Amino acid sequence: MSVAIIGAGLAGLACARTLQHHGIDAQIFESSDGVGGRVRTDELDGYRLDRGFQILLTAYPEVERFIDLTQLDMRLFDRGAVVRVNKRNWRVADPLKKPQLLLETARAPIGSLADKLRLLALVVSASRGSVQDLLHRSDTSTRDFLEQRKFSDRMINNFWRPLFSGIQLDPDLEVSSLRFLLILRMLATGTSGVPARGMGEITKQLASSLAPGTIRLGARAVETTGTHLIIDGGDRITADAVVVATDGASASRLLGIPNPGSRSTSCIWFSADSPPPGIGKFIALDGSTNVAVRNLAIMSAVSEKYAPPGKSLIAASIPGTVGDVGLEAEARKHLTQWIGPVVESWETLRIDRIIHGHPDQRAPLKARQRVNLGDNLWVCGDHRDTASIQGALFSGRRAGEAIAESLGVTP
Ligand SMILES: Cc1cc2nc3c(=O)[nH]c(=O)nc-3n(C[C@H](O)[C@H](O)[C@H](O)COP(=O)(O)OP(=O)(O)OC[C@H]3O[C@@H](n4cnc5c(N)ncnc54)[C@H](O)[C@@H]3O)c2cc1C
Structure with missing residues (x-):
């Protein structure tokens, strides 16, 4: 079983760690030249x-x-x-x-x-x-x-x-x-x-707790479904599930969900x-x-x-x-x-x-927004919980645990 995660910010890293803790193969595809997203x-x-x-x-x-x-x-x-x-x-x-x-x-x-x-x-x-x-x-x-x-x-x-x-x-x-x-x-x-x-030491530490070779840098996802994603340049990656762990604006572009601002x-x-x-x-x-x-x-x-x-x-x-x-x-x-x-x-x-x-999280605050978009497609990131380090980690863990459950895997 393999899960492809788009984005190596706190949410993507926490999701990968949760999945690997359940014994599920998780690969992260990150567009930039390093891990951490906003925390570098x-x-x-x-x-x-x-x-x-x-x-x-x-x-x-x-x-x-x-x-x-x-x-x-x-x-x-x-x-x-x-x-x-x-x-x-x-x-x-x-x-x-x-x-x-x-x-x-x-x-x-x-x-x-x-x-x-x-x-x-x-x-x-x-x-x-x-x-x-x-x-x-x-x-x-x-x-x-x-x-x-x-x-x-x-x-x-x-x-x-x-x-x-x-x-x-x-x-x-x-x-x-x-x-x-x-x-x-x-x-x-x-x-x-x-x-x-x-601050970048936080995300570096989290990344270093993942299995070697988990993260592929310089890999920008341009299109995705729950069974595959396409990397800028044409690479096609297949997986049993795909998690979009980008910032809210990028998730909106990739998934067609509302942009949180x-x-x-x-x-x-x-x-x-x-x-x-x-x-x-x-x-x-x-x-x-x-x-x-x-x-x-x-x-x-x-x-x-x-x-x-x-x-x-x-x-x-x-x-x-x-x-x-x-x-x-x-x-x-x-x-x-x-x-x-x-x-x-x-x-x-x-x-x-x-x-x-x-x-942009104005009232009413929508904490714990759904991470399961159906058809093996998932989403996490601070925009699904609270705009913070806590929110990003929590949403990544929530997505990881829910995917493991949907795949019938216990840690
Ligand atoms: C200036 C600033 C100050 C802050 N201060 C605090 C603070 O003091 N305390 C606090 O708790 N929080 C703070 N935050 C908020 C906190 O940093 C974020 O909430 C958190 O880091 C978000 O993590 P994330 O994983 O959800 O998203 P991100 O960190 O944005 O990670 C998303 C990742 O996805 C990648 N990506 C995007 N699109 C694609 C694509 N198409 N293909 C592949 N990869 C892609 C990005 O490159 C990025 O690495 C601050 C944020 C900023 C910017």
Whole structure:
């Protein structure tokens, strides 16, 4: 029995691993020159550049199942954030987790004291009960949800907007509030960080757990049914089942299913002689209106392996934009106001413009969409579950287990 999988992102890799665990032969056909899909890291002159700024939330349940975090040598961000308000940086953190920042958090003008108490109450509510319970709550846009919870505009704009523009590529807080609550739950119950040698180590580790020769690179599928696929160039591959594990837009083209839409983002990677002060291992947010960069992270402060000795690597995220002319000039102008004239000496290493960062998941959130399209044709990827590492892994596993069951195979 053999299964052909199109795409070597997290979903395709998790699907292949699940099938191989059941003793089923699984082959992956990947169009690009490497494994990982959206989770890859490139080495450039001693720097490690992820494909856009991204982090791993260790509380994702599928991470425990598929990833050996110890082997990844995880490096963690500090809990909380540095938030720029009124031209000053303030450190804010959960006072239960970082009591030493209680006073600074209480004084930070990100919102009123009532806003901060509502924030604590929301974190408690998002962490309570099971994920299934949470998914049964009512769903609306994140902005409407925050307004219903009586957060002030100041709190929404200073804090929630820059935080979730980075995490959900959602500068206008349009994404499903259930999606927002799921992420808030993961942030509250776990840690967030990056593997010491870059996010791409996650997918490399998963790929290395597959049988040798599982993945064929540079193989773009141009057509498929449940019994065969055609590779660009004419190769015809036959199989007992075919899984389309691409991003949502490509799956739509190959299968004729609805396109989930895309949330875009850009990231500028800067090299500096010294790290900007006052940020350290926090993610820094700027919620001021009309600014270019929504969040900033000093990757080399979190893991020294992200930059060569004596250098700092800074990731500046600009969610919601991609091809804009003048993006770098705008970002530099903004960062000069934020960090100071030293920004003029920063060198731009690369600008990532990512058209399909996430599938667009507005309310109502459709988690656990069907993976069986009938006639031995299957589909998985973050667009079938949630737009995240967790969603991609989960959908890949779901597809793998369902295929094994349909073929009458037990592990
Ligand atoms: C900038 C950015 C930041 C992010 N930040 C986070 C974060 O902090 N935390 C988090 O949890 N998630 C984050 N995500 C989301 C997360 O990375 C994705 O949800 C996840 O990686 C999706 O995996 P996937 O396997 O579903 O799809 P993909 O990674 O897109 O994999 C699909 C694969 O299919 C291949 N392919 C496409 N078409 C074909 C074809 N015709 N033939 C053969 N192969 C094909 C592609 O080359 C690709 O390798 C971020 C994403 C981006 C882009």
